[in-house]
Amino acid sequence: MKIVRTVEEVRQAVRTWKAEGKTIGLVPTMGYLHEGHKSLIDRAVAENDHVVVSIFVNPIQFGPAEDLETYPRDLEKDSELCQTAGASLIFHPDPSQMYSPTFSSFINMSTLTGGLCGKTRPSHFQGVCTVVGKLFNIVEPNKAYFGQKDAQQLAVIRHMVEDLNFNLEIVGCPIVREADGLAKSSRNSYLSKDERKAALVLSQSLAIAQKMINEGERDTGKLTLAMTKHIENEPLAKIDYIEFVDWKTLEPVGLIDRPVLNAIAVYIGKTRLIDNHIYE
Template sequence: MKVIKTIEEARREIGIWRKQGLTVGLVPTMGYLHNGHKSLIEKAKAENDKVVVSVFVNPIQFGPTEDLDKYPRDIERDSVIAEEAGASFIFNPEPAEMYKSTFSTYVDCEGITEGLCGSKRPGHFQGVCTVVSKLFNIIKPNRAYFGEKDAQQLAVIKRMVRDLNFDVEIVPCPIVREEDGLAMSSRNVYLSQEERRAALILSKSLTRSKELLKNGEKETKKILEEIIKVIETESLSKIDYVEIVDSEDLAPVSTVEKPVLIALAVFIGKVRLIDNFTFIG
């Protein structure tokens, strides 16, 4: 698998494809790829002539107390997975390649970033929007593929693309789970065996909310109370947030009258995990 480190080389390679009239799919990642990422790459391969996988641990989306230095990295492992899934090359720049020493231009998306993870991670989505904007300008993909596990990120990217008129189709891809229900995440590697078992409380709590909705419960307060009750049965868990919001603008709702996103972030030990599902009705 070819690993490209510079913007100039990536543009040169893609320029050749463009002259041939080929379509390009982009799968932006922070690396340490798993089967969830692999499913994105496979979908991109099925829908495009060429696929670029970016592997870049973006420093400007991490807060000062977050796990930037510890975030798992293994480009050789990523290369094997990306090649198996059909990627054409990996774009793996160093931070200094993406952000020059005098870098001073950022992309902000207001409103939709204020709740959920945005309220807990100040500056996070500015970092996400900035790096994704740069990737869109460098790769110029026809389509870009994002997992629904990062539901707020997906909503923010869609809004940014709409507002700034990026000429790219955003393709949402379903959450990929382990056999026992745990949503796949690069951060799962941090979990001890005991914490790994405890982490199942996230999907269990969402299953409880699905049962309530299926049985006709419409009051979000009652649904939230039940989700919290389930999570708190696990002693290793600490809730960061549990929210029910409009699936499009992510505004809080008091009753379920249209599609909603039920999203949560929970610490299992020191590991912060997120999960969600969208209820269409």
């Protein structure tokens, strides 16, 4: 496995592989990899001849008051995980390699990005779409792999690929959880012992909604109320949003009568965590 830092090095490797008739999978990440990322790499390795893992903390998807400078980084540990999983190449560019001093071209979307995480992070998905679009152009993969934990991101990327005719397949992969139900996240490393325990209210509240739906409840207002009550019982938790939205349009729904995404964002102390469940 190689680690490269320039666009030209990636393109040279891809040209060689494609000349040999090989298929290429891409796993875009911001690093500090965990078992959730490994599950993406594992699937990519199983479905492609070569796998590129990008490790890049993308500055343009962070807001002014967000954790760009403190976002966890550990390239040595990430490299070991990628090597073990069978990746062929890590692309780890400096920001200057991705964004020149005169950079001024962005990918915007007029649907899907205004609600959920986009409501409080207005520039986030512009940054995500722009960097992912650049990675697609640089790597030219046959398939790219994204986790369902970032469900809105997955929906946005699929829509962007359709709109802009990118010649690749987007593969969504299931959420990977800790034994107690907490969704794997690089930001879990921010949590103190007490906050780590408190963070279980995310998966617990989703489970409450699932149980109610399994028992026949379809009113999203009643489901939201039950989830809200559970989370508000935890002193360290502060709700950002609890939403039930159409899984295709991401527009709010009043009834579970179609494929629906139940997405939540909750602050545990100062750390913002997200989780979701999709009813299909």
